[in-house]
Amino acid sequence: SQQGEEDPQALSIQEGENATMNCSYKTSINNLQWYRQNSGRGLVHLILIRSNEREKHSGRLRVTLDTSKKSSSLLITASRAADTASYFCASSGSARQLTFGSGTQLTVLP
């Protein structure tokens, strides 16, 4: 079942600006992960945040998790043209699988 939903579906920003993407999910989770996909390629894992964490950083990435609202956000600071890609959240609950959202297409204009 499709549990995660990203918002917005598409985002276009100028190089140097920050990009924020949101994800909502429906059931309780063990963790939430964010992945990136360049056009026509496989997904690459970016960051994982556990259900007992509220915020996590990795380089220019900042992820927050609000379990009371069943939502997460991914912030990319000082974006670059190379950040242009689709970004997916994936939630992990009691089932032995990840449930992916439909993704946010980010375009960073030079």
Added chain:
Amino acid sequence: DVKVTQSSRYLVKRTGEKVFLECVQDMDHENMFWYRQDPGLGLRLIYFSYDVKMKEKGDIPEGYSVSREKKERFSLILESASTNQTSMYLCASSFRIAPDTQYFGPGTRLTVL
């Protein structure tokens, strides 16, 4: 680095043909997954395997089967390809079942004519 490879990047088949998509991982991962990805629908899990010769259905197993005879290899089989199986197929592996990180192959774009 974990490497997940898929046998073809692009594949064109005809309706009714039997299609094999192969996936190999080199990190001794226990778990392997097959997804299909369609515009607006995100990734949908077809089948996964948590051990050799073990398999479990995902969300959309109809029209597909899988085989895992060796730990490193997970095959997706379309017994009789149909046009609605035209899609991007992604294989992934992980050390443990979710909630572990999954490592993806580059994908196979399958077109069924």
